[in-house]
Every structure is written in structure tokens, then in C-alpha cells.
Amino acid sequence: MIKMYGFWRSAASFRVRIALNLKGLAYEETMVDIDAGEQYVPAYKAINPQSAVPSVLVDDGPPLTQSLAILEYLEEVHPQPALLPADARGRARVRSLALLFAADHHPLIVPRVRRYLTEQLKVDDDRRSAWIRHWFREGLAQGEAKLTNDPATGAFCHGDTPGLADLCLISQVMGAKNFKVEIGDLPTVNRIAEACLAIDAFARAQPLRQRGAPASH
Amino acid sequence: MIKMYGFWRSAASFRVRIALNLKGLAYEETMVDIDAGEQYVPAYKAINPQSAVPSVLVDDGPPLTQSLAILEYLEEVHPQPALLPADARGRARVRSLALLFAADHHPLIVPRVRRYLTEQLKVDDDRRSAWIRHWFREGLAQGEAKLTNDPATGAFCHGDTPGLADLCLISQVMGAKNFKVEIGDLPTVNRIAEACLAIDAFARAQPLRQRGAPASH
Numbered sequence: 001m002i003k004m005y006g007f008w009r010s011a012a013s014f015r016v017r018i019a020l021n022l023k024g025l026a027y028e029e030t031m032v033d034i035d036a037g038e039q040y041v042p043a044y045k046a047i048n049p050q051s052a053v054p055s056v057l058v059d060d061g062p063p064l065t066q067s068l069a070i071l072e073y074l075e076e077v078h079p080q081p082a083l084l085p086a087d088a089r090g091r092a093r094v095r096s097l098a099l100l101f102a103a104d105h106h107p108l109i110v111p112r113v114r115r116y117l118t119e120q121l122k123v124d125d126d127r128r129s130a131w132i133r134h135w136f137r138e139g140l141a142q143g144e145a146k147l148t149n150d151p152a153t154g155a156f157c158h159g160d161t162p163g164l165a166d167l168c169l170i171s172q173v174m175g176a177k178n179f180k181v182e183i184g185d186l187p188t189v190n191r192i193a194e195a196c197l198a199i200d201a202f203a204r205a206q207p208l209r210q211r212g213a214p215a216s217h
Numbered sequence: 218m219i220k221m222y223g224f225w226r227s228a229a230s231f232r233v234r235i236a237l238n239l240k241g242l243a244y245e246e247t248m249v250d251i252d253a254g255e256q257y258v259p260a261y262k263a264i265n266p267q268s269a270v271p272s273v274l275v276d277d278g279p280p281l282t283q284s285l286a287i288l289e290y291l292e293e294v295h296p297q298p299a300l301l302p303a304d305a306r307g308r309a310r311v312r313s314l315a316l317l318f319a320a321d322h323h324p325l326i327v328p329r330v331r332r333y334l335t336e337q338l339k340v341d342d343d344r345r346s347a348w349i350r351h352w353f354r355e356g357l358a359q360g361e362a363k364l365t366n367d368p369a370t371g372a373f374c375h376g377d378t379p380g381l382a383d384l385c386l387i388s389q390v391m392g393a394k395n396f397k398v399e400i401g402d403l404p405t406v407n408r409i410a411e412a413c414l415a416i417d418a419f420a421r422a423q424p425l426r427q428r429g430a431p432a433s434h
Binding site: 049050052061062064065066068069070072073076077088089091092093095096098099100102103104105107108112113116117120121123127130131134138142145146 | 266267269278279282286287293309312315317320321322334337340348351355362
């Protein structure tokens with residue numbers, strides 16, 4: 001049994017949840033309430049010294065951390081269905097897209113950064129929201145630029161089956177929607193996001209369908 | 218022949234340069250002057266729509282982008298010497314450390330973010346420097362917490378040979394030094410950084426030894 005520590009709103013937890021669902025792996029998720037600061041309690045820091053979610057425990061091994069590293073691990077140990085293409089260049093393209101979303105842009109809007117803006121830089125709520133919306137939009141607009149007119153793009157980011165890049169795209173799209181970011185003008189991103197949510201493994205991994213999420217939004 | 222578009226100060230270019238050196242791959246680097254905005258000229262945007270460095274061209278294929286995706290590609294196509302351990306759990310640990318440095322923290326201090334702080338949030342130079350120093354230190358302090366007392370840590374981040382996590386650690390350490398971040402109290406990080414710089418493949422990849430770098434610092 002796989003045990004995951006996550007949080008309903010966490011984009012990184014969302015990504016790992018989709019992969020577990022796609023690969024048909026049973027797991028049990030314990031929610032770490034990031035809003036309440038539960039990631040800083042000693043018991044959780046012993047699991048993840050970085051105080052971040054998700055952390056994944058498989059059998060008796062040490063905790064796996066960092067969503068992209070966890071996804072690569074799941075792909076190696078449970079290769080089917082594949083989240084990465086078979087060829088090295090295809091894998092490089094998919095990983096590049098995944099990193100564009102999950103590494104270049106997502107880290108800019110996480111709680112610890114939002115807190116620094118408010119507490120250290122005394123940024124007011126409006127300008128803090130503008131910051132969050134700016135980086136969500138930037139990441140997705142850059143994704144659009146990379147995806148559109150590239151023959152490797154199919155029904156999903158790479159061909160016609162969902163993979164690692166799609167997990168990262170959808171987690172950013174859902175975050176953007178949560179913050180009411182205008183992305184209607186990004187047709188490829190929106191088309192792929194819709195294709196993702198039509199798949200049950202993605203749909204039931206969604207933030208708003210997890211324990212602790214607000215009942216309506 | 219491998220052709221790389223980089224920039225002397227770029228931490229991501231530094232990481233790829235080390236890997237090319239370690240694997241003994243000949244390459245030619247064209248410098249894109251990020252300070253002068255050369256990443257935004259149409260000729261470069263055609264190579265990398267994200268206007269980021271590095272981009273790597275191998276044979277006639279499309280450009281490879283995102284340093285971690287490029288490093289995984291190089292590892293797959295030129296597996297020796299290995300930058301990732303042989304076991305899946307070891308690879309997960311190394312990737313998690315690499316992402317801690319290169320994904321969670323490095324993107325917070327890149328030029329486009331510094332520009333947003335100045336131009337949109339009207340953050341003055343002192344507070345902008347404090348921001349940069351804060352995130353460099355945070356990343357390295359979290360790295361220290363993960364590395365110290367972990368039996369998998371050796372002379373390098375994972376065992377006694379340099380790998381993917383070390384490339385990301387050293388690029389953050391050199392950036393931190395450039396911004397005069399206090400990291401003297403992080404013994405494991407400093408010990409590993411020293412071990413890295415004692416290796417010629419790391420030393421000659423250093424930012425200050427590239428074309429365009431200031432002659433003394």
C-alpha cells in the first residue's frame with residue numbers, strides 16, 4: 001500500500017494523485033493542512049524536512065519527496081501505462097514542458113512565497129493577487145507558445161495519450177482558474193485541459209474533490 | 218557536435234556545462250546576453266519560445282530546453298559516467314535534491330522575477346537583494362537539512378561520485394556566493410561544494426570562467 005501525505009489544494013499533490021490513478025495504484029492520503037501550518041510540526045518535518053507536500057511512502061523505504069521525482073519513480077517502478085514516451089527526444093520534450101509548468105512557474109506562487117510578499121515586502125492583497133495571476137498566466141502562455149504549431153502536440157501535450165506534461169499542465173490550469181486568471185485566449189492549453197478532465201483518473205484527483213476542500217467554489 | 222546557447226552567469230547553463238564536461242562531450246557555446254535582452258530577439262525565440270537559457274542542439278533535432286530535461290537526455294544518450302544512481306529509490310532521492318535546488322528555489326531569483334519585483338511591485342534595491350539572498354539561503358539550508366545525518370550522503374550528495382544533485386547544489390552555492398549570502402553555517406553543503414570544485418569538469422564550467430564574465434570579482 002502506498003501512503004501519501006498531501007493537501008487538497010496542493011498542485012504537486014494533484015499531479016501525484018493523477019499518476020497513481022492512471023497507473024491503477026491503490027493509495028491512502030493523509031491531508032496535511034497547509035493553511036493551519038501542519039507542515040511545520042516536528043512529526044511531519046521528520047517525514048519531509050522541507051515541510052512541503054506531497055511525501056509518498058512505499059513499503060518500508062524512506063519518504064519520497066518532490067512531485068516530479070515521485071512521478072519519475074512511479075514511472076520506473078510501474079511503467080504501464082507510460083507517462084513518458086519511448087524515445088529520448090520525446091522524453092526530453094515532455095520533461096521540458098513539465099518543468100516549464102511545475103518548476104519555472106508553480107514555485108513562484110506557493111504559500112511560503114506569498115507569505116514573504118505579505119510579511120517582508122508588505123505587498124497588499126491586490127498586488128499579491130496580481131503577482132499570483134501574472135505567473136500563472138505567464139507559465140500557461142509560454143506553454144501555449146511551445147505547444148501550438150508543434151507537430152509533436154496531439155490531443156495531449158505529447159501525442160494522443162496523457163503523460164507527465166499533462167499532469168503539470170492541468171495542475172497549473174486548475175490553479176489559474178481558482179485565482180480567476182484570464183486564459184481563454186490560450187486555445188491549445190484549454191483544449192488539452194478539457195481532454196485531461198474528461199479522463200476519470202484526472203477528474204477524481206482534482207483539488208475540489210479531495211477531503212478538506214470547500215464544498216462549493 | 219553539440220551546440221549550446223547559454224550565458225556566463227546562468228545557473229542552468231552552468232549545470233549543463235558540468236554534465237557535458239563530466240561525460241566528455243565536445244560542445245560549442247554561444248552566449249546569449251541576458252543582461253542585454255538578447256533572449257527576446259526573434260532569432261532566439263525561434264530556438265526557445267520561453268526566452269530562457271540554456272538551449273542545446275544535438276545533430277538535427279529540435280532544440281532541447283530546460284536544464285533538468287537536458288541533463289536527463291544526456292544521461293539517457295550518454296550514460297557514462299552516470300549522473301544518476303542505478304536503483305530507483307536512489308534516483309528518486311537524487312532527483313528530489315536536484316529539484317529542491319533547481320526547481321523550488323532557483324526560479325525565484327531569475328531576471329524575469331527580479332524585474333517584476335522592481336517594475337511592478339516597486340521593491341527597492343535593498344529589499345530586492347534581501348529577497349534574492351533569502352531564497353538562496355532557504356534552498357541551501359533545506360538542502361543541508363536533507364543531506365546531513367542521511368547515510369546516503371557521501372563525499373557528494375549521493376555517495377562518493379558526483380551526480381545530478383551536485384550539479385544543482387553547486388550552481389546554487391556559486392549564485393549564493395555571488396550575492397554574498399551567509400552560508401558558512403551549512404557544513405555539508407560547503408563540504409560538497411568544495412569537493413565539486415576540486416573536479417576539473419566542475420571548475421572549468423564555473424560562471425566566472427566563461428566568456429563575457431567580469432574579469433575579476
